[in-house]
Amino acid sequence: MRIGNLLRLGLIAPLAFLGSIGPAQAEFQKVFGAKTAMLDNGMQVVVVENHRAPVVTHMIWYKVGSADEPKGDGVSGAAHFLEHLMFKGSRAIPAGDFSKLVRSIGGNDNAFTSWDYTAYFQSIPSQYLRHVMALEADRMINLSLKDKDIESERKVIIEERRMRTDNDPQTLFMEQLRAALFSNSPYAEPIIGWRDEMPLLSHHDVMDYYKTWYTPQNAILVVSGDVTLEQAVEAARKTYGLIPSREVPEHIRPLTPDFPAETRVTMHDKDIRQPVLFKTWIVPSFMQDKKSYYDLSVLAETLSGGSATRLYQTLVAERRKAVSVTLSYEGDIRGQGTLWLSAIPAEGVGVDELEQEIDKLFRELIGNGIEQQEIGKAKTRMIDQALFARDSVTGPAMVIGQALAMGATLDDVERWPESIGHVTQTDVQSAFDLYLHPDTPKYLPVTGLLLPQKEKEEEKK
């Protein structure tokens, strides 16, 4: 789904579209040509074949994340804590041995947690696929935790939070900005947990969550690389297939309303040397409204798809009001989506002036319209990205797993270029007007100003 985004971040690099194909044909070419099957217990299996090197990436995606943690219990971060504790042993595999076994066959492994999903993966020589399936299936059902491992690992995640968040005022600020934006949503909470709540995470919190959500029919197996669907399914039947499924609860995603007053969050910090402006708006996600998802994706690429596009060219190159400006769309999510704008003012330009300049440009673009040609080029770039998508083994598994875990279908993923191709100039213009109009946006933005200390002192004078 977020093929373009992942490529830009360098997370995936490209397959096997034989020979060269023009953009017109590309719109109807499947992105990955993935194959899928269903085990008897309701677990979906997806395979992307790529026989370039004798390796596979094996991923298990659980359709559950930090947004599904129980609310109102004063404890946050259980989903991520569980992800760590999944390496702390089962009845068959002692604590810490999982990763050592994977290393001993020349493989790498890791895991990550998001608001909507939790994924575990191993990249390994392909002949060991059935072995890692056995290991992963084992910890899906047999997790067995000792108190001493829970104690030490809780310290580890608290150090992780210190490293990622507490040690840098910028990340602390971003955490608060997000909380302000999603004021009626579990997306307000940091995945890792709030600083003061993490020490309260208990064995009970983690095992409750594990026993509720970790079950085959709430998991997706994605294998990419040197393997066929038949081989993967055969191995999966003998491992994951042996685990009985149970029903899982609904995913509750409360909606943040369109409040009548704008929110502004300002932070002055002695360590901040570079002022930064953030603006963020609630918009529909893929799961809420597919049509808007594609329109907003094209809008973001048109306005901010590199330094040759409109925001950079006007605000940075032409008008010299900013050093950088980016707009990105986060729509691959089960609940509400967001647009994030971040901008660094040019020397001598205040953040307030920059904010007014952005509003002014948005009014011009909404009033006069974006040129058809700019939108056409953005669509071509996005469709081109799909051609790079299979020059990678891990990349396709990441894209497919993330999409399916939030509730999209494999067909949605494969037809991404075609769906982008159908977006019209009018669609993009309407989305721009509806969600980003400086005077009448559907959701008023949350604006964040990250500023050095001295400006605060000047204000006092």
Place this chain on the structure above:
Amino acid sequence: MKRFYLALFIALVPLGAQGAVLDVQTVRTDKNITAWLVEDKTVPVVSMQFAFLGAGAVNDPDDRQGVSQLLSNTLDEGAGDLDAEAFQAALNNHSVQMSFSSSRDDFGGSLKTLTKYQDRAFELLHMALTKPRFEEEALERMKQANIARIRNSMTDPEWLAARLSNAVLFKGHPYARNSGGTLSSLPKITATDLRNKLASQLGRDRLIIAVAGNITKEELARQLDRIFGDLPATSRVAELQQVEWKGVRTAQYIKDIPQSVIGVSWPGIKMDDPDYFAAEIFNYILGGAGFGSRLTEVIREQRGLTYGIYSDLSEMDAANLLSIGTSTRSEQVGEILTLIDAEAKKIAVTPVSESELGQAKSYLIGSVPLGLTSTDRIAGMMISFQSFGLPVDYLDVRERALEKVTAQDVMRVASRLLDSGNKILVLVGKDAKLSETDIFETLPDIE
């Protein structure tokens, strides 16, 4: 059950020759340009990486730190008949990913394109390298972007720790300077500085090239002459003295943050040293493996003192390093340092177990194909081999050499590298009250 799984994994035979996985052809053109190529007809993509060896930031004058960095930022900001906007648009409209970069030692670049746009992509690269415009407007924009980047990084303790390491490890050597420039040096740099660097340092005599993807040897040879053929045949770069190690030292930049960043360094080992492969295994067992390494086991898994602890061997033209990096709550700094010392002592006087040795070899040999799964990774591996002067069949050489390493070899190299008289410790965080510490009030080469 436990025994069953262990047997299942460890009894498996390591993979065969890696060379078969990386099928390198050597391309030599009419203009005597050489490149390594891995042809892959299954993707509609071509990835190229190249570098001018020795043409990196070490050549920046003291008062103009950042020349190399700015050159890497402005080559694609207008060239030939295209101004900055038109050049960026030409890249963007053809989905060409082109970038230049500068390390301490080398000046490099990369290009990734769909085969259907490759002619245009190679032409744009040729223009960037031979006809860059360096217009005032673009240069000023790139300076401002770099200044903002530096200011922005000043809240990041890891970045500050890297600055401190530079200052301490390489004091008095060009490596101590900030490759990214400083807040006061960047404004001084002119278009003439960039032109001079381009004309005098980026010559074909120091050019290495690696390509992977859907292109034939013949076609590549033709394109290489087009892209690089107009560059000067010879060039000159600064001559570098080897870094002199400073002996045992402790340095700290005091900052009121909840978690301290820790770096410990010793002199490393050259890749052509007979003990290099033993050192690779030593590093893997000590801290290179991440999970499963001794440092991670003792410091993270058993005690929960950190989120991450790694060791690393790095090779530069004028220095080699063995380094350990970690971070922990300020109150625990002393405890972590004591544990690191204990592990360093242990691996230097006691042979590693046969099972540790076997697992390290399995990983270091068996994991190679994981790095060969995309055209840009393949090109990246080939360019690093060339930059270290390694042969085309290096993966096979390395596999054979790793297999021969014994536990005694590992202990010998550990004891040689982990000389406590050479240990340099750098810290960013609250005052750790360590003895004989040089306290830095400000860090050099930022402002």
